[in-house]
Amino acid sequence: MYMNGRLSSSSDLAVELWRMETLLRLLEGLNDESGSTQDEHGSYMNNNMSVPKVGIGMDASVTPLRHAGLCLVQTTDFFYPLVDDPYMQGKIACANVLSDLYAMGVIECDNMLMLVTVSSKLTDKERDVVMPLMLRGFKDAAMEAGTVVTGGQTIINPWITIGGVASAICQAPEIILPEHAVPGDVLVLTKPLGTQVAVNAHQWLDIPERWNRIKLVVSEEDVRKAYNRAMDSMARLNKNAARLMHKYNAHGATDITGFGLLGHAQNLAKNQKAEVSFVIHNLPVIAKMTAVAKACGNMFQLLQGLSAETSGGLLICLPREQAAAYCKDIEKQEGYQAWIIGIVEKGNRTARIIDKPRVIEVPSKEREGELW
Amino acid sequence: MYMNGRLSSSSDLAVELWRMETLLRLLEGLNDESGSTQDEHGSYMNNNMSVPKVGIGMDASVTPLRHAGLCLVQTTDFFYPLVDDPYMQGKIACANVLSDLYAMGVIECDNMLMLVTVSSKLTDKERDVVMPLMLRGFKDAAMEAGTVVTGGQTIINPWITIGGVASAICQAPEIILPEHAVPGDVLVLTKPLGTQVAVNAHQWLDIPERWNRIKLVVSEEDVRKAYNRAMDSMARLNKNAARLMHKYNAHGATDITGFGLLGHAQNLAKNQKAEVSFVIHNLPVIAKMTAVAKACGNMFQLLQGLSAETSGGLLICLPREQAAAYCKDIEKQEGYQAWIIGIVEKGNRTARIIDKPRVIEVPSKEREGELW
Numbered sequence: 001m002y003m004n005g006r007l008s009s010s011s012d013l014a015v016e017l018w019r020m021e022t023l024l025r026l027l028e029g030l031n032d033e034s035g036s037t038q039d040e041h042g043s044y045m046n047n048n049m050s051v052p053k054v055g056i057g058m059d060a061s062v063t064p065l066r067h068a069g070l071c072l073v074q075t076t077d078f079f080y081p082l083v084d085d086p087y088m089q090g091k092i093a094c095a096n097v098l099s100d101l102y103a104m105g106v107i108e109c110d111n112m113l114m115l116v117t118v119s120s121k122l123t124d125k126e127r128d129v130v131m132p133l134m135l136r137g138f139k140d141a142a143m144e145a146g147t148v149v150t151g152g153q154t155i156i157n158p159w160i161t162i163g164g165v166a167s168a169i170c171q172a173p174e175i176i177l178p179e180h181a182v183p184g185d186v187l188v189l190t191k192p193l194g195t196q197v198a199v200n201a202h203q204w205l206d207i208p209e210r211w212n213r214i215k216l217v218v219s220e221e222d223v224r225k226a227y228n229r230a231m232d233s234m235a236r237l238n239k240n241a242a243r244l245m246h247k248y249n250a251h252g253a254t255d256i257t258g259f260g261l262l263g264h265a266q267n268l269a270k271n272q273k274a275e276v277s278f279v280i281h282n283l284p285v286i287a288k289m290t291a292v293a294k295a296c297g298n299m300f301q302l303l304q305g306l307s308a309e310t311s312g313g314l315l316i317c318l319p320r321e322q323a324a325a326y327c328k329d330i331e332k333q334e335g336y337q338a339w340i341i342g343i344v345e346k347g348n349r350t351a352r353i354i355d356k357p358r359v360i361e362v363p364s365k366e367r368e369g370e371l372w
Numbered sequence: 373m374y375m376n377g378r379l380s381s382s383s384d385l386a387v388e389l390w391r392m393e394t395l396l397r398l399l400e401g402l403n404d405e406s407g408s409t410q411d412e413h414g415s416y417m418n419n420n421m422s423v424p425k426v427g428i429g430m431d432a433s434v435t436p437l438r439h440a441g442l443c444l445v446q447t448t449d450f451f452y453p454l455v456d457d458p459y460m461q462g463k464i465a466c467a468n469v470l471s472d473l474y475a476m477g478v479i480e481c482d483n484m485l486m487l488v489t490v491s492s493k494l495t496d497k498e499r500d501v502v503m504p505l506m507l508r509g510f511k512d513a514a515m516e517a518g519t520v521v522t523g524g525q526t527i528i529n530p531w532i533t534i535g536g537v538a539s540a541i542c543q544a545p546e547i548i549l550p551e552h553a554v555p556g557d558v559l560v561l562t563k564p565l566g567t568q569v570a571v572n573a574h575q576w577l578d579i580p581e582r583w584n585r586i587k588l589v590v591s592e593e594d595v596r597k598a599y600n601r602a603m604d605s606m607a608r609l610n611k612n613a614a615r616l617m618h619k620y621n622a623h624g625a626t627d628i629t630g631f632g633l634l635g636h637a638q639n640l641a642k643n644q645k646a647e648v649s650f651v652i653h654n655l656p657v658i659a660k661m662t663a664v665a666k667a668c669g670n671m672f673q674l675l676q677g678l679s680a681e682t683s684g685g686l687l688i689c690l691p692r693e694q695a696a697a698y699c700k701d702i703e704k705q706e707g708y709q710a711w712i713i714g715i716v717e718k719g720n721r722t723a724r725i726i727d728k729p730r731v732i733e734v735p736s737k738e739r740e741g742e743l744w
Contacts (some may be wrong), residue, residue, distance in 0.1 A: 008375050061522035063483040072541060075526050076485045111435040113448045113537065115487065141561060150433035154447050158530040165485065165537050169444060260461050 045314040050175045054115055059100040059254055060166075069097045070172055077099035078163020082199050082310060083231050086130045086309040088243045089279050090137020096257070096311035098145050102242035103255040103314055105176030112164040114144050114152035117280055129329065134162055137235075177243055178252035181317035185344035187252055187280065188323055190241040190330060191233050192362035193261055193315025193351045194289035196368075197300050198223070198230035217291040225364035226286045232365065233286075234311040240333050247329070248322040256312030262305025265315060265351035267343075273285075277347025280305065284339045284360040289371055305353045317344055337362070389501045418619075421625050430550055431472040431626055431642055432558025435553075443542055450730050456680060457504045462509020463607040465534040468629070468683035472706030474614035475627040475686055479663035484514050485537040486524030493530065506534055509607075517609055517651055533649035548617055548742035550624035553644045557623055559652065559674020560695055562702060563605050563614040569672050570595070570602035573664050589663040597736035598658045602694045603688035604737065605658075606683040610721050612705050613686045619701070620694040630685030634677025636650075637687060637714075637723035649719025652677065656711045656732040667672035677725045689716055709734070 004048035022055060060075040076095045081089045094112070096185045101109055118131055142149050151165070166172075238255060247254060254268040261280070269278045283290075283303065293302035300307040318326055327338045432447040449469045453461045460639065466484070490503055512522050524536070540546075573595045576582035610627060616623060626640040633652070640659055641650045655662075665674035672679040690698055699710040711732060 061485075063520075063522050065482055067439070067442060067541060069542075070442075070541070071576060072482055072539060073486065074483065074523065074539065075538075076487065076523065076537060078487070078525055108438070110444055111433065111446065113433075113446065115448065115450070117533075138402065150435050151446065151448065153452060153535065155533070157533070159530070161489075161527070163525065165446075165448060166702055167444060167446065167539060169439060169442065169541055171439075181518075204373055300393070 005061050011317040017159060019328065034222075040325045040357050050162065058267070059103040060106070062104070062175060069171055071172065071175065073101060073104060073168045073170055073175060074105050074165065076163065076165045078161050081162065083227075083234075085231065086133040087137040088125055088231050088235055089162065090134040090139070092137075092231070092311050093134075094141035094145075094164060095235055095237050096140040097164045097166045098141075098147075098312055099238045099255040099257075099314075101166050102170055102238035103253050104178065105242055105250065105253070106170055106174055106243050107239055107242045108143070108170075108174070109145055109147040109166050109168050109369070111150045111167055112147055114138055115163045116154045117157035117159065117161040117166070118154060119158065119160045120156050122160075124148050124307075130160075133208055136210065138164065141235065141237065143170070144258065145239055147178050150344050160322035166222075166264040169270070169324070172305040174251055175250060177270050178254055178367045179273050179275050180251040181269075181278075181344045183276055183344055183346045184320055185276075186320050186323045186340050187265075187278060187344065188316045188326060188338055189235070189256070189261070189284060189313050189341045190238065190316070190338040191256070192229075192284045192286050193232040193256070193309060193312070193337075193362075194293070194302060195234055195305065195310055195312065196291040196308045197293050197302055198245055198286055198299075201289070202227035214292050215293045218288050222364070223292075226289055229362070229364040233313075236311075236334075236336070238314050239314070241338070244326055244329055245314075245316060248326040249319055250326075251317040253314045253316040253318070255311045255314050256309045258310075260301070260306040260308055262314070262351060262353055266306070268315065268317075269349045269351040270347055275346060275348060277349065278342055278351035280343055280351065280353045280362055281356045282339060282341040283353070284337075284341065284362050287361045287364045290361070303357065303359070305352075313338070338358035344352045378438050381506075386709065390702035403685075418589060419428060425633075430639070431475040432478070434476070434547060438540070441543055443544065444548060445473060445476060445478050445540045445542055446537065448487070448535065448537045448585055450533050451682070453506075453532055453534065454514065455599075455606075457603065458505040459509040460603050461534065461619055462511070463513040464505040464509075464603070464683050465506075466510040466517070466536060467607055467609050469536045469538045470519075471610045471629075471683055471686075473538050473540055474529055474610035475625050476550065477614055477617050477622065477625070478546055479614050480542075480546070481517055481519040481540050483522045483539055484655065486510055486521050487520055487533070487535045487537070488524065488526045488527035488534040489531065491530065491532045492528050494532075495571060495649075502532075509677050510536065513607065513609065513630035516732055517611055521730050527552075543696075548622055548624060550640055551643050551645050552623040553641075553648050553650075554646050555648055555716055555717045555718045556692055557648075557649060557689045558692050558695045559637075559716065560688045560690055560698060560710055561628070561633070561685050561713045562610065562688070562710040563608070563628070564601075564658050565628070565681060565684070566598070566658035566665070566674060567602040567606055567675055567682055569635035569661040569665050570598040570658055570679045572672075573661070574599035583649045585604055586664050587665045589658050589667045594660045594736070595664075598661055598743065601658050601734070601736040608706075608708070610686050613710070614636065616698055616705075617688060620698040621691055621700075622691040623691070624674055625686045625688040627686050628681045629666065630680045630682075632673070632678040632680055632685070632704040633684075634725055637677070638689065640689075641721045641723040647718060647720060649721065650714055652723065652725045654711060654713040654730045654732055655725070656680055656709075656734050659733045659736045662731050662733070670675060674692040675729065675731070682729070685710070710742065
C-alpha cells in the first residue's frame, strides 16, 4: 500500500484515513468469512502437511492449493507516479509490487501482470513517449527479478496509475512467515528512509512558496542528489535482501511502504506468535532529508516513523548473532548498506521508536550521466 | 478487456483505439521478449511433459511452473461502473474477471484479488453506502464461484473503478486451449448480445435529447426490462458453460467483451492451429435492443458484431454432433438458453457475419421485487 507523495491537504488526509480504516475493515470482513478451517495461528492443514495460509493484513496472501504441499503467494499494488522519469517510475512500480513477495522470503516470482491507467489529459505525443517508457521500465525490472510480465489491463483515466500483480507458487519452506520473532532478535532495515520527503522537496524546486520554506536548510543540489538517491533506492529490488533472509535464518520481515517505518513495524509486531515488542533506536535517512522534514513541522512525521515510503526496504527480525553478517553480506552483494536499527524484547506486540533516536545520514548521490 | 459503456465522442474513441493498438503492441512486445523456448504453436516443454504456455492476446495467460506439470492460469480486468446498482456492479466485475478463466475451460479458481479505486468526488455518506455494497457484490460472486478474495488494493481516484485478478493453478488437462477448432464444428454463444445498448438506453431515460432519438422504437418499460436482463446476464458466471465444455469436448472458446462478438470471434479464429474460418449466421440479442441500435445509426454497430459487451457469454467451438446437447444441458442447469450461432469452415483464420443474419429476440425480464 502507498500513500500518495503529493498528499497534503487535510481533506485528502481524511479521505486517506477513511480508505485505510474502512477498506481494512471491509477486507478483513472478507477474510473472516472465507470459510477455511484455520487454527489459532492461521495455519491450514492440507494433505497432512502444514501449509501456511495468510490472509489480508500482511504483505502477500498465501493460499494453500489443491496440489499437495504447494501455496500461491500473491500480491498487488498500484499507485500514482511520483517521479518525473517515466522509465524509473516503471521500475519503481515493479520493484514495489515484488517487494511484498520478498518480505515473505519468496524469491522466485512466477509471473507478473501489469495494471495501467493512461491519463486522458496527456496529448497524443506525451502519451506515445511516456507510456512506452513506463512499461519498459516495469518490464526491465521484472526481467532483473527473473520473472516475466504475462498480461495486464489498461484503461483511460483522468490520472495515470501504474502497478501490477506478482504471483509465486511455492513449497512451504520457500516462505518465511512474518511471525517468529523472539526476544533477543535485532531489527535490520535494508533501505534508507526519506523517499517521500525527497520526492516532495524535489517537486518544490518549482514551487517558490514551498521552496522558501526549506531553502534555509537545504541547497538545490542537496535536493537533486537526495531525489536521485530516492529514485535509485525505490527502483532497487529487495530480492537479495530476501535471499539472505534464508541464509541468516530470519524470523520474519515486512516491507516499508505507505504507513512508514513505525506503521509497518507495528503491523509486524502485532502479527508475532511470541509476546514481543520492537524498539527502534536508529533511523537511517537519506542525507539532508531530516532537516527538510523538521523545517516542515508536522507534515511528514519522519522522525516519528510515520513518513510514507514507496518501495522501501525490508524490516527484518534476525537472530542477534547473525545480523552483522547479514548486513555485511548484503553490502558486499549490492553495494548498499543495511542497518541494525532496533531490538526485539519481551512485550505486548507493539512497536515504538525511542525518544531521541540516532539519525544516520545516508549519503545521497549524483545521477549517472546527469552532468549536463 | 472492456470498452466504457458511456464512450461516445469521437475523441474518446480515438483514445480508445490508441489504447487497443498501442497497448497491444507494447504488450506483444513484452511477450516476444520473454525469452522462453517456444515451438511454432507456442507450447512449451517442461520436465518432458507438454505444458501449455499462452502469452498476451487470448483471455488468460498460462505460465508453466517450476513444479512438474502445473501451470498458472491468470487474468486481470478492471473498468468503470456501468450499472447504477453498486451490489450488482460488484457481481458483474467479479463475473467479468472470472470469465477469462472460464473461456480457457478452467473451472476452479484458486483465489482472487480485488482492485478498487474510490472516487474522490463521492460524499462521505455516498462512499460509505456505495463502496461496501460493491465489495460485497464482488465477494458474493467469488463465493458463488467457489473461490475467495485474499487481498487487493484500493486507492482514491477521480473515477470509481472496480476489477480484480483471478488465478488458477492447474494441470494441463484442466485447460482447453483456444486453438483446436476444425472444419465442421459449430459455434455456440451462451449469453445474448446487447448489454452495451441496454445500459446506454437506460441512461438515456434521464437525458431527453437522447431519449427522443429512440422513443419511437422502444417504450420506457422495454428499456427497464432490457436493462434488468442485461444486469442479470452480466452478473451470471460462465462457470457451468466452462464445465460443460469438457463434457462435450469443446475445441476452444473465448468470452465476448469489449471488442464485441465479431472482434472476439476474429481473435479466436486467428489463434487456431487448423486453417479454419468462422461464419456467424444468428445474433441472439436482448429484446428490442436491435431496434434501439438501428435507431442510433452507426453508434453501436450491434448487427455488425462490434457493439462492446461486458461480462458476455462464451463463444465456443463444439463438434457439430455435440452442440445441441451442450445447449440443452446448459439450459437445464442454468435456466438460460444458449444458441448455435454459426459454423467453422475451411479458411484463413478469419471470422465474419453473413449479410443478413437472423436476429433472435431474447426475452427481457422484470426485476424481481421491483414492482413498486
